[in-house]
Amino acid sequence: MSDPARPAYLDLPPAGRAAGVVTLPGSKSISNRTLLLSALAEGATEIAGLLDADDTARMLEALGTLGVTWRRDGDRCTVQGTGGAFAVRRAELFLGNAGTALRPLTAVLALSGGHYRVDGVARMRERPIGDLVEALRALGADIGYTGRTGYPPLEIRPPRLSAAPAVSVRGDLSSQFLSALLMALPLAGHRVAIEVAGELVSKPYVELTLDAMRRFGVAVEQEGWRRFVVPAGARYRSPGMIRVEGDASSASYFLAAGAIGGGPVRVTGVGRASVQGDVRFTEVLRAMGATVTLGEDWIEARGRRPLQPIDADLNAIPDAAMTAAVLALFAEGPSVIRNVANWRVKETDRLAAMAAELRKLGAAVEEGPDHLRIVPPARLQPAAIDTYDDHRIAMCFSLACLGGVAIRINDPACVNKTFPEYFAAFAKLVAPG
Secondary structure (H helix, E strand, O other): OOOOOOOOEEEEOOOOEEEEEEEOOEOHHHHHHHHHHHHHOEOEEEEEOOOOOHHHHHHHHHHHHOOOEEEEEOOEEEEEOOOOOOOOOEEEEEOOOOHHHHHHHHHHHHOOOOEEEEEOOOOHHHOOOHHHHHHHHHOOOEEEEOOOOOOOOEEEEOOOOOOOOEEEEEOOOOHHHHHHHHHHHHHHOOOEEEEEEOOOOOHHHHHHHHHHHHHOOOOOEEEOOOEEEEOOOOOOEOOOEEEOOEOHHHHHHHHHHHHHOEEEEEEEOOOOOOOOHHHHHHHHHHHOOOEEEEOOOEEEEEOOOOEOOOEEEOOOOHHHHHHHHHHHHHEOOOEEEEOOHHHHHOOOOHHHHHHHHHHHOOOEEEEOOOOEEEEOOOOOOOEEEOOOOOHHHHHHHHHHHHHOOOEEEEOHHHHHHOOOOHHHHHHHHEEOO
């Protein structure tokens, strides 16, 4: 049944200019990692800049259900750590479509000695988790599927933990499997090495995990991207206070608006000191002819059309790669976005969805198994964009209105997953032109 309070669509009028300043919400990826490690740590942690959106709400609800005490006031949240032992040993958790909550919580709960059921929305039941489950089973975890094998929902029972010195996990489907294992393994009670099978995708997100663990006192030994070792005696300890950076993935939409709409557009809350891989989207902007300036905690972009086409491997920045695909509409020739096969296991099949929506705007699109080739139209066509309950599709296609055409975004409230105020912030930047 549809939610009567959730608007069916949002109409964006034709625009030609974009300029201004945007303060970014906190990073989703950093926020949920920080919440989970705060809950597992010894001591209380005060978190500043925490994202206020659906994905963090799912994590906070789950932690509360598990007996973790937390108090939120705006973008600040204080979490009382459990020292690695949840008080509640039997619970049912609903994580929506938050992969940054369901996957690491599955790993942590599998080593926690309780009986738990973990589930999400219909799309989460289509997002694979079998490789993570198999790695956890090798450590003695007792995890069963209550639906389709290899996918949520899951039933987790108390483990028979083994002293296995090493475990293997597939790396070419989702980096979240490796990140989940890394965050959970201090609960194993002994030294464990993780061997990564296949090419690891989205490496910057693993770097975020390692950085978060260091902040909470656990240093992981790393041998390239093939082997990671969580040492014996590893325990999370609160840093006391921690600040969440602004979301670099969300920054990509506004910086792209500056490149398309003249600018300057400045985002604050993330800059050259960022630990997030999506800051590398600035390299894409420069390759397409935009002028980009970085400060310690801000980035500014300006540009002039037509942009330059690109042929780029964007595996390291899969979220921002979607923004690059829309930027390709404003280039003076064909662009290719390569090595993004893992788009297919995100909130929707993003390869298929991006191809379909780009075609509505008049582009000729070749959809390959791991790439898109985009030939921009001579002139963009007005379009109603379907969003597939995927926040990033809604946000990146808002940029199309800067081509001087009316754009309808269906189900605009899907942006609540990570950026509830996105369209209000975007509207303040754009002007008719």
